[in-house]
Amino acid sequence: MKALSLVLSLIFSISLSGQDYLEIFEEPRNDGSLDLLALNHGPVPLTLEVDFNTLRNLKADVSLPHQIVIPTGAEPTRLMGLRVTDRRKSPEYDFRFEYAMGDINAEHDDSYVYTLPYKKGTSHLVHQGYHGRYSHKNAYAIDFSMPVGTEVYAARGGVVANIKEDSNTGCKNPSCQGKANYLVIGHDDGSFSNYVHLKYNGILVEVGERVEQGQLVALSGNTGWS
DSSP: OEEEEEEEESOBOOTTTOOOOEEEEEEEOTTSOEEEEEEEOSSSOEEEEEEEEEEESEEESSOSSEEEEEOSSSSOEEEEEEEESOTTSOOEEEEEEEEEESOTTOOOOTTOOOOOSSOTTOOOOEEEOTTOSSSOOOTTEEEEEEOTTOEEEOSSOEEEEEEEOOOOOEESSGGGGGGOEEEEEEOTTSOEEEEEEEEEEEEOSOTTOEEOTTOEEEEEOOOEEO
8 A cells, every 4th residue: 555645735845846937037227227027937826035145236125035926927026126326336236036836925714625635435544644753744744545546636626736747766765755746736725735646647637727626636656755
């Protein structure tokens, strides 16, 4: 018997996905000042934090570091303006940023009732619950024991935000932690469901696709630290 892990969260790092959802660019002005803007090419909002390694002869019109939510869509979001403080001197800047998938201001709808992530009428043993001691300490994470290839159903509807299905590796120690295949679904209240340890090439939906509660979305596996 292998594992399916269901993790609920408000923010997810997307560094493992290889996706480049965020584009930051500048809009210069004639006086040497400029605006920094961002465009989110992904299917869900992103939380971005921007700061500077160098900021000479320029003043930002926001407090630094600056944290902002970038909605998904075709329109860019203004991050800040950088205004020249002395026109006799040349401006210089070098910024850095970090971002994560999700809206840091989101609040989970605690009244929502999730369904179990497997076929109705079947049952599977829970072998690790909230604050598990084996492979996760997530407050809202549950591991189910089930055979590899078991059908996985969406516990809640939403938009497919991120996937990984290229791993065939799994083991019982932390060295395999980054090898798990997963499916992340973003929900209307800004929260996420993450289905982990999925089968190689076992995800049945695409990034950006809208899925309904109870829809078949993946096949269970034994990838990662499982």
